[in-house]
Amino acid sequence: MTDRVSPALPGTLRAILERGEFVLAPGVFEMLGAKIADRMDFPALYMTGYGVSTSHLGQPDAGIAGFTDMQGRARTIAHGVSKPLIADADTGFGGLINIRHAVRGYEEAGVQAIQLEDQESPKKCGHTPNRRVVALPDAVRRIEVAVDSRRSRDFLIVARTDARTGLGLDEAIKRGKAFAKAGADIIFVESPESEDEFQRIGQELAGCGAWLIANMVPTGRSPELSAAHLKELGFALAIWPGVLMQSACAAMENALAYLAAHGTTAGSPVPSCDMQKLHELVGFEDVWAFEKRWGQ
Numbered sequence: 001m002t003d004r005v006s007p008a009l010p011g012t013l014r015a016i017l018e019r020g021e022f023v024l025a026p027g028v029f030e031m032l033g034a035k036i037a038d039r040m041d042f043p044a045l046y047m048t049g050y051g052v053s054t055s056h057l058g059q060p061d062a063g064i065a066g067f068t069d070m071q072g073r074a075r076t077i078a079h080g081v082s083k084p085l086i087a088d089a090d091t092g093f094g095g096l097i098n099i100r101h102a103v104r105g106y107e108e109a110g111v112q113a114i115q116l117e118d119q120e121s122p123k124k125c126g127h128t129p130n131r132r133v134v135a136l137p138d139a140v141r142r143i144e145v146a147v148d149s150r151r152s153r154d155f156l157i158v159a160r161t162d163a164r165t166g167l168g169l170d171e172a173i174k175r176g177k178a179f180a181k182a183g184a185d186i187i188f189v190e191s192p193e194s195e196d197e198f199q200r201i202g203q204e205l206a207g208c209g210a211w212l213i214a215n216m217v218p219t220g221r222s223p224e225l226s227a228a229h230l231k232e233l234g235f236a237l238a239i240w241p242g243v244l245m246q247s248a249c250a251a252m253e254n255a256l257a258y259l260a261a262h263g264t265t266a267g268s269p270v271p272s273c274d275m276q277k278l279h280e281l282v283g284f285e286d287v288w289a290f291e292k293r294w295g296q
Helices: 013-018 031-038 049-057 067-080 096-109 136-149 163-167 169-181 195-204 227-232 243-262 275-282 284-294
Strands: 023-028 045-047 085-088 113-117 156-161 186-189 211-215 237-240
Touching: 013 023, 023 031, 023 049, 023 243, 031 045, 031 067, 031 243, 031 275, 045 049, 045 067, 049 067, 049 085, 049 243, 067 085, 067 096, 096 113, 096 136, 113 136, 113 186, 136 156, 136 169, 156 169, 163 169, 169 186, 169 195, 195 211, 275 284
Parallel strands: 023 045, 023 237, 045 085, 085 113, 113 156, 156 186, 186 211, 211 237
Antiparallel strands: none
16 A cells, blocks of 8 residues: 555554555535435545535536535535545546645645546536546546645545546556655545456556545446445445435435325335434434433
8 A cells, every 4th residue: 555654643544544444435415315314334434526526516526516516515514423534535626736636625624535527527427428628638638737736644535537438448457556656645446337347456466556446326337336346356446426415315206295295194105213312413412312301
């Protein structure tokens, strides 16, 4: 792994990775899902840009969400959970000085790893067509600026390349090696198209000086592999950005369809939390304890 000039702070994402623990991070984008995920046995959480753009703005993940939208949501999530947060920052929201601003803003917000990609602006979701990437020297420069801009080495730089779809896997692997050389802590080759491609990424980027992350998007461009298998292939992290979006949207659609058809939720087959569980999840017990103490 990447050489470090000082030991990682306990409990940080860097410390988890340096221990050799595989990081499986579910995608979160709002606080109910984030609080539920935070209570479960995940080493870290991943703030998905797709989820933020769609839930916060009602817009597709096509470069519409800006720095203020994304950094504000990252701050809310990071301060509302106990697990390390990896957060999507698209292309850095502009030129090189915007990348510096994004890195410092995410770090100040409490994020522990920022994901930056090599797409042209406006960017698009990595599992949609017509993505284009900037020239390799420009992409490397983005990572160099990001590495230079952070204040702590415990704040990790995730360098993503979207070159696979338009330029092929050879170019994507070449970029991964260049990003690692530029100082990225984690390399992210987006949307490999077969298990063999994941295996080749693991083999050819082994020893590059950075950890490898895999993106699992069921029904997307890549096959879904288990965390255990990805670890065997040489990956140190894996994200499931759509797990809450996909399941929540299906549940909401089915619950609303039942209500529209029956005029009541009584008897609905859709699983549902009772109000007491919701009160506990969002922290009402603390409010009641405060009121009991202070008589409010």
